[in-house]
Amino acid sequence: MSNSMMRKTQKIVIVGAGPGGLAAAILLAKSGVEVMVVEKRATVGGRTSTIEREGFKFDTGPTFFLYPRVLREIFAAAGRNLDAEVPMERLDPQYRLVFGSGGELLATPDLQRMEQAIAALCPRDAAGFHRFFMDNRNKLDRFLPFLENPFDSWRDLAKLQMLKMLPTLRPWSSLDTDLRRYFSDERIRLGFSFQSKYLGMSPFTCPSLFSILSFLEYEHGVFHPIGGCGAVTLAMARVAQDLGVKILLEEPVESMIFDGRKATGVKTASRTLKADAVVVNADFAEAMRRMVPNQLRRKWTNERIASKRFSCSTFMMYLGIEGIYKDVAHHTIYLSKNYEQNLRDIEKDHVLSNDPSFYVQNACVTDPSLAPRGSSALYILAPVSHQTPNIDWPEQQLAFRKTVLAQLSKVGIEGVEERIRFEKIITPKDWQLDYGLHQGATFSMAHNLRQMLHLRPHNRFEDLDRVYLVGGGTHPGSGLPVIFESARITSRLLLEDLNVQPRWAEQATLQPAPMYEAAS
Known part of the structure; x- marks a missing residue:
């Protein structure tokens, strides 16, 4: 059978129409497989959706868009332009910080004005901003390839390129400790570390790697999608459906179907959906406990999940x-x-x-x-x-x-x-x-050193065959940009296992970023 004929017969079920599931649906459908997304709620987007009542609209969860590059590339892979589909406005100021201990900071992507704002709080810390900015630009450039690839074992950590990065990543330091190299004033440090809350963590325990979060805001911008972040997932669903993806709403998945340890589909209250592979975009811990018998999971048992730290x-x-x-x-x-x-x-x-x-x-x-x-x-x-x-x-x-x-x-x-x-x-x-x-943990498992990279549940789920994960519960972790990246990683692995060539790699012609994307 030819490769093109094989692609027509491959069927994928994605559990959950959150941003990771929708991104995976776009990439997989673009590569010629048949995709069905099954969502328990009445609308797409998961927590990246809109609460609309009495003329008021609210983002359910995420309220701003950070580092649009990844989703721009996914849209470009589908032949679409993210900025045309979802107009976004870059914010300046990005946000206003008010310190209970006194003072405030108006965070701006204009680097000169930002130095002046820091100097108004603590003159001696202004010079540290430039060093922080340049060091974290280097950190992100060097670490990005590792965020864009799967981590399956400790051997991935032992690669020479990773070992060479240890002085840059400083894994022995907390985020707050690392920031002390640049800023003496606790308020300034909080201004560059409160972003650890995007991961549900404290800057005093969060690994220093995540200083790149605040850097991303200044380098690439904090954006407001017109209509809110729910407009982004609605646009993703439109693109997915244009590619032939079927989306079932108000259809909770009750269980996964197995032949031995191999997933062969899912079961809802009203139907059985057969599949060559299943992608789980639901909350990892709850989905495994609800959908997969404990005895089928060798590593991620209910007992192991219970022992983990959650955000x-x-x-x-x-x-x-x-x-x-x-x-x-x-x-x-x-x-x-x-x-x-x-x-x-x-x-x-x-x-x-x-x-x-x-x-x-x-x-x-x-x-x-x-x-x-x-x-x-x-x-x-x-x-x-x-x-x-x-x-x-x-x-x-x-x-x-x-x-x-x-x-x-x-x-x-x-x-x-x-x-x-x-x-x-x-x-x-x-x-x-x-x-x-x-546990109501809005950022899934905590992102400490014992629960990152290969120590998170793998994108190609290690306990079961033909089961794959996307979203904050797997590598690279929480936050919309890395959730989109998890979709790319997972989609590549799934297609590799089905012997299907990804079509987006060679066809995605990324549109130039708008001028406001460049750092000031």
């Missing part, structure tokens, strides 16, 4: 507000006066803080389409512990809501409660029950 969770408030906060930044972050204690409350003591750090998105100052005329859509996020017996959310939710609303005055947002016209709250318990996140 923090988030307390979410989506508020439709009467009136417009014109003087409130698109992104505002408040960092608790005693930030270390706040993180200890979340990660070690698993209790609710009296002075919680929080984040507010006031996207209507950039994108008025997100609320009715004369109104605002406020998105408020407070990092909290994942599910724990120490916190009874039905009992404590109302009091914590009051605490978070009171905190808003610390960033200059007054009179919110009397202006609320719509309100939705999501707690860690909701993340677990409604969104299927193990």
Whole structure:
């Protein structure tokens, strides 16, 4: 049988229509295989979707777009232009940081203005910004090839190129310790390390590698997709369907079907879907426990999963507000006066803080389409512990809501409660029950050194045959850019196993990035 005829017969089922599943669907369909995406919710996108009520629109989870290069290349592989499909606006300032210990920092991608902003807080730290920027540009350039390839064993770590990078990566240092080489003021260090919360981790324990997160913001931009991040996954679904992908909504997968240890499809309440391979885009821990019998998993058993460290969770408030906060930044972050204690409350003591750090998105100052005329859509996020017996959310939710609303005055947002016209709250318990996140951990397994690279569940899942993983639970990890990269890695491995040539590698002609993509 010819290779072209084989491609027509290959059938792939993808469990979950989140960003990783949709990216994999595009790449696999482009390569000629038949793809069906099965999603339990009523819309695509998973947590990268839109909550739309009474004329207000809110991003469910991610609220900004970082490092668009990967998704631009995936769209280019499908013959589409991401910037034409989803217009995006680069933000300047990127966000406003308010320090509970005093002072604030208006983060801008204009490097000269950023040095001046740092100098206003701590004059001696301004010079460290240029060194930080150049060192992390080098770090990202050298480490990027490793983020773009699978890690299957410790042998991948022992490669000569990886060993040569150890002085650059400094794996023995935490993020905060590494930043001390550039900045003496704790507030400045927090300004370049709070991004570890994108991984659900503390900068005092997060590996120093992740200094590249804040660097990416300044080098490549913080973007707002018009219509919110949910517009991105809707566009991905359109592109996938144009390539022939079928998407089933409101169809929870109950179990995977096996012939021995080989996956042969999935079963929902209403149908059985046969497949030559299964891609899991659902939360790894919950999906394995629910869909695969424990005895079939040699390494990632229920007991092994229970022994792992999971990230923090988030307390979410989506508020439709009467009136417009014109003087409130698109992104505002408040960092608790005693930030270390706040993180200890979340990660070690698993209790609710009296002075919680929080984040507010006031996207209507950039994108008025997100609320009715004369109104605002406020998105408020407070990092909290994942599910724990120490916190009874039905009992404590109302009091914590009051605490978070009171905190808003610390960033200059007054009179919110009397202006609320719509309100939705999501707690860690909701993340677990409604969104299927193990322990309600919104960033999956923690990204410590014992749970990174080959120590995360592999893209080609090591316990089962013809089962593949995409998303934050596998390599490279959490965050939209690396989730898209996981889709590329996984798709290449899957096609290799099916003896199908990827079609995107030679056909993706990347459109030049807009001029605003270049660093100032």
